Amino acid sequence: MRNPLQDQLLKAGLVKKSKVAEVVREQAKQRKGKGHPKGDPGQAPGTPVVDTQRLKAEKAQADRELAAQRNAQARARELRAQVQQLVEAHRVATGGDIAYRFQDGELIRQLWVDAGTRAQLSRGSLLIVRDGGGHAVVPRAAAERIRERDPSMIVLDHAADADGPDDDEDPYYAQFKVPDDLDW
Structure with a gap:
């Protein structure tokens, strides 16, 4: 016709x-x-010519990237859970009549401790770490294991502060030593 x-x-x-x-x-x-x-002899009539191998390679690459991203998220969740377990297992009981103040980022925080705990915090044998919305006191050995998993969880470490680069920043102020056990 x-x-x-x-x-x-x-x-x-x-x-x-x-x-x-x-x-x-x-x-x-x-x-x-x-x-x-x-x-293409295998292509249906009326469809545009498409490079199928290139599309398959792009899809495979996108799938690999998505899998890597999911693995990284799973690994991060696993590390957070390990840190939480370490904090719960090695938490030192605090409570006392002395307010121990420390800096957490831009804020000044406070824990109530006794004289022995305060002395250990000042020497660096006990450290303060983040615990959910609050803070916890843990021994140095547990804190080092926490530091391996997530260094941002360590809030206060007087031993690391003494070895840090703050002493060499300004030689003039190096002559004025401030004691670690200074009360605010």
Whole structure:
């Protein structure tokens, strides 16, 4: 079945009868879905030519990146759980009549401790770590294991502060030593 344009072109002598018949057959095949276009023989008619290998490689790369991201999140959750277990297992009981103040970022925090705990905190044998929304006092050995997993959990470590670069920053102030057990 030819369309009127094909009939007009045939009457004008611009196309041959065999060429019109070939085009009609090709159109009929495409309508019925039996024929393949001149591109990829396995591709359905009417679909654009796409580089399937490139698409598969991109999808595989995206899947690998997503899996790596999920693994990293799982590892971070696992490390947080390990830190929480270490804090709970090695927590030193605090409570007393002395307010021990320390700096946590921009804020000044306070724990109530006794004289022995205060002396150990000043020497650096006990450290203060973050515990959920609060703070906990733990021995140095447990704090070192916590530091391996997440160094940001350590809030106060007087032994590390004494070895830190603060002593060398300004030589003028090095002559004025401030005792660690200074009450505020």
